[in-house]
Amino acid sequence: MKQFLLFFLLTCSVYGQSEYPQDYFRHPLDIPLVLAGSFAELRSTHFHGGLDIKTQQREGLKVYTAAEGYVSRIKISEFGYGKALYVTHPNGYTTVYGHLQKFSKRLEDFIKECQYEKESFEVEVFPNSEELLVEPNEVIGYSGNTGSSGGPHLHFEIRDNQERPMNPLLFGMQVKDTKAPYVSAVFAYPKDGTSTINGKNERVELRLIPKDEGAYDVEKITAYGNIGFGVVSNDKQDLAPNNNGVSNIQTFFNGNKSLEVDFKRFSFDESKHIRRYVDYDYYKSNKSKIQKLFIEQNNPLSLYKDAYDNGFVLVEDSTASVYKIKINDYHKNETWVTIPIEGKPETIEQDDFIDTSEKALVYSSKATTLNSGLINVKFYENTLYDDTYINFRVNSDTLFLDEDRIPMQKNFYINYDLSNYKSEHQEKLFVARYYGNYWKPYYVSSSRKGNILTARTKSLGTFALATDTVPPTIKPINFQDKKWISKYRYLKVKIDDDLSGISKYRATVNGKWILMEYDYKTNTLTHDFNDNIVKDTKNELKIIVTDNVGNSSTFEATFFRK
Template sequence: MRTLILCSFLFTQILFSQQPFPKDYFQSPLGVPIVLSGSFGELRSNHFHSGLDIKTQQREGLDVFAAAQGYVSRIKIQHYGYGKAIYLTHPNGYTTVYAHLQSFGPKLQEYVKKKQYEKQSYEIELFPKPGELSVAKGELIAYSGNTGGSGGPHLHYEIRNAKSEPINPLLFGYHVKDTRAPRILGVYGYALGGGSVINNTNNRIELRLTKKDNNTFIADKIYVQGTIGLGVETYDQFDMAYNKNGAYKVCTKVDGVPNFEFNFTSFSFAESRYINTLIDYPTYINKRKRIQKCYIEPYNRLSIYSKKDNNGMITVEPGQNYTISLEVSDLAGNVSVVEIPVEGKKQELLRAKENFRSENYLISKRDNIFKVGKATVYFPEDSFYYDFFLDLQQNGDTIKVHNHDIPMRKNYTLSIDLDSVNKRDIDKYFIAHASDNGYLSYQNTYRKSSVLSTRTRALGNFVVAKDTIGPKIRPSNFQDGQWLSNFKTLKLIITDDLSGINSYRAKINNQWVLMEYEYKKNSLTYDLSDIEFKDATHLLEVVVTDNVGNSTTYKAVFHQK
């Protein structure tokens, strides 16, 4: 019978997955009005936002409901990322995701906690079988929170198709009031290819815009020789929120004829890092502006484009005049437009782009190995999107591996020889990335003999650092010897001043107990209702270890009936 039910469920998944997006299948996952702090496809660091961030009235603990009937297909708890997350698979082939949760509903909480105690681990990933944890539409499954890499209380909500590709949830009938057109902060011109010039330069130029009416602007005429592409800095806002969200669609037209368009209906997680080929990456790194390019370069593999004549590149003929329109729109139909007069004109290059050159030329489609002082740098094939001259230097104890403004695809390996250090403490050394203001961040380091190595995507300055001091542990809401009979939780604060926290382990009366680590607050929390102890006096022992193996042990006695 179970096999028959499973086959029927899978058949229904296939059947429904072939239909258009259902408009009334999914209910709201919250019992409060949907007000968004983040939109689908929004530009984030190294990825597109894969769902909606729904405001929870600046608080945690709101009821989270199953958007439709289905079963729990995955539960994942991690310190970073999505924090506590639930994945529900539905009979129509879609999966909904609920992330940054404070805790789970009673049924799921009991199931998860049992598994955590079995594995003696807070971080856990579970894949219940179909039918093991079934849920009804509107059933309470969790409480909203701020766990993982969340910057404030909210619910991250996704809808994924049968291929696990996220789809814009606003296409499923959710109503979010939106009467405001996207705002255009700037439009930019790029001279593409050898010999192309815009207004006597082959550098990126910002167009001067004049407001025509509420949502339409006219740019000053630009004079072009050769081929150009456009870029736009823009954001969108929903009603009842001040958050700057991503726009849904960007398109360009030449003399009224569409030639380029991308939109955020869906994408795959495998391509998300290619966001760095959509944006003008050096400008983002150096000026924190996310300019979205309205043309496609050869190494861009994004699938978001619905129109790409000549990959969005516009060739301008001498003596010809054109009007290029750039339109930015949202799903509610609000549109902002920039009209750009263009005249083809042969012209002298007066302000040429500066191009860095060195003896180290990296070819992206092959492995590359470089030596710099006592360091070796190994870039595997496709570490980068394109070929370029690499800036490698050793200045004193600092190894420079190019600059931050080149986007990376894959990890590379940096190795540094420690032949001159004191071998007695060699296990306490690690490779650290040094920020511009001197802040050191630990890079996951491994050692073979006297050589330290790390695999990283970070570029910039690196040093070898030494950490011999263990983490610090202090009680937060109790004191040694205190009665905690009326307490719900027991909390500690743990910190490390250099290499960072790697692991922790807690016992009460020599029995492992579950403690929840919240890195944003540097806190460890134990739920005092987890275990019923027979005696009234209890010994708490917590061991915290940093990334190079320094450990600190904290012990305290508490009393509880």
């Protein structure tokens, strides 16, 4: 360990002279670096923390450590990164490898011992710096599709010593990209009630005029007062059709820099504020993310630089101005958008009447509680970004709480008083959110204390109590009761629950706990006989599956192996 720490300090001293060490980290796969997702790409609830590297639609490709170091964290979860490895390197950085199919044998043996000790598929361990040393170019795992992956690929990150993800391309990795970012829409926003754009005091989509590659004009607009702009923009690399994120956006007003958004690094704590960075209302209605090129209150993102007047520009009467947007991908391919502005005050009709009969004012800077009958909704301080009127109505046990178009910083809480329900019925109740074409109920994470059932969520919408009395289903996939399965390496079972969802499961053979890996995308439990737990000829299998309100099913079968 002393040798490792000495090397760590010496290497940090050398690389401290360069902001991003080049040629230190290798590409973690043996195939060309082609991206399915880029760093800081805009996802629905966060900025993407790494590179999604294509694996040619295959699983099982060798994954190499990007440099020497030690495995500092192993996490296996049903969602998120699935099977993930974290390697800490002597230069202070940590690399992350997510959605793995499996680990190398040495690491697989280590983590399975932990899983059997804890009797849990989901585990998280933090080995010390001497336990799992890895060499340069060592195979540490195999690419897969575990966790919340939407298809086979490798999620790869580089984090600094404060656990902040950084763009791996900063460290010398190369992706072929000769294409400039493209723009699909541009919008203008009034800052307040006295500002106008084309005679309106609301978000206005501007007419975009494509020119040569990397250049767009916008039809001249009339405006007055303080206004901001937003853009919908993506990038494509040469070898992939994916719509990836851009690397840098700068804005200029009459030649002077107004704002810069730089996607080199961010912290996971701030990533949730993507809901403030994009126009959340527009995204929920149109499935398109407008990047707002101005900074509103309660926006703590560290991505901004050189923000003059928070990115807003002042358009005065009888002036001719030009607003420009410069968009770069990581390889410095650039795109310009030019917006000519005529300063012209225009009178708009102000509708000062706000129908508050079914609206409630929820404050940003202090807690707000909404009550009606046996339901109350609690918004703690700083749950919303702005003071907002929210539609609030209760009909029996159905709560109408506006629509999911208002961004939240954190969860709010819905409390149902179940005093009117019999105790045996209370146990099967859960809070459901209703949406979709068929108005299907979806389980909202809930807990019960006494007669109070509490659900927490970040999404407004329609909620109601739902009852689940049907236990999960358990069906064998590749075996039958009282049959021989000696030729099979895996034991597979399908589990499902059509209402509140699977909460937990437990499997034993001859009374011993066995590891069964759960893939929620296929509702499959899989046991690997190579774990060498099942050694008898005659085996009694027992699986218990429980849903989120406590309904349980038990499956039992006998199988034989030589």
